[in-house]
Amino acid sequence: MRATITAKTLQSLQPKDKPYFIRSTNGFAVKINPKGSIKYIIETKLNCRTVRRTIGTYPAMPLKDAKEAGAKLLQEILIEPNQRKTSTSLRMLFDSYTSTLNLKETTLKDYQTVIPYYLSDWMNKKVTSISKSMVEKRFVTIRDKGWQGGIPTHSQANKVMRILSALMNYAMADDIIQQNPVDVLKQKRVDRSTIKRSSYLTAPEAREVTESLSDHPVELAIAMMLYTGLRKNEALSIRWENVTKDLITIKDTKNHREHLIPITERIQKILDRIPRSSSPFLFPSPVDKQKNIRDVRPTLKRIEKNTGINFKCHDLRRTFATRASEVGIDFLMIKRMLNHKVSDITAQYIQWNSKENLQKMKEALERVVY
Known part of the structure; x- marks a missing residue:
């Protein structure tokens, strides 16, 4: 417009x-x-x-x-392209990349936190001056020694290089550089593997957690995650306007695909425990009602103290998927309930949000009990 x-x-x-x-x-x-x-x-x-x-x-x-x-x-x-090639700093490249692409708010915030911190001394350097040896040395420093007095972190080292690689590919597309210096890690077969978390709650543990939950907003959100498989940010950011008699619609998803969740009897009981307020969110921030809750750590610590069970919110998503498998729900339906993308061509033709398929999904959700 x-x-x-x-x-x-x-x-x-x-x-x-x-x-x-x-x-x-x-x-x-x-x-x-x-x-x-x-x-x-x-x-x-x-x-x-x-x-x-x-x-x-x-x-x-x-x-x-x-x-x-x-x-x-x-x-x-x-300015003239040749001048731009020699004058573009990492900061300029970063600003151009983050403003041009339609990044999710959480992704953008993550980028703006990671890159200016771990590459703070590179931000004013020319993109053309960032070499393979610089990249390799910084990766090893973050991974093995820690950056600026911090603790060594393999996961953050990988994240920094993943974002930096995307920036350098963007610079290549703009003809600022001819090669991506981050490729040196792959060429030298530098170990970038990390151990993926596989922790989850067993059915008795999940039952104990659900039985201990009060009507605190975060605890109700935890119950919602256990019975829907939603990611933490997806559950915490549900708006009342996206809850109808039969469905919860998740619009802001990781894969940018709208996710419809049929409301089962257990999900409805959770919704009934949530008080309606002036906030647009089911789980509003106690500080600003126009925003949703972000920090769940105090509540998780309290639950651990009460039950002796330690978990993170993403463990609940693995718990949901594992329990769905244990009660006999087929693999494709589990992928659908988790809103995972399906690579199979035939599966992509299926219109999962049809009335009949949503009813099948509701029946599957009702079988996930602890």
């Missing part, structure tokens, strides 16, 4: 189910996200592709300042 962007325009903007843009002249625009945040952006065409960068956030940045910053940023984007 094109329109003149004024202070009055910004004040009248309302979020929708999906992100959308209001575009003005000279590449200036605003992006409105489903959760209500409004970003100033600048975008233009360069080498037959759209380049988009974030300027700031409304209302933290005044509109006048955003337009001035956007004009300067546009000039930087449009």
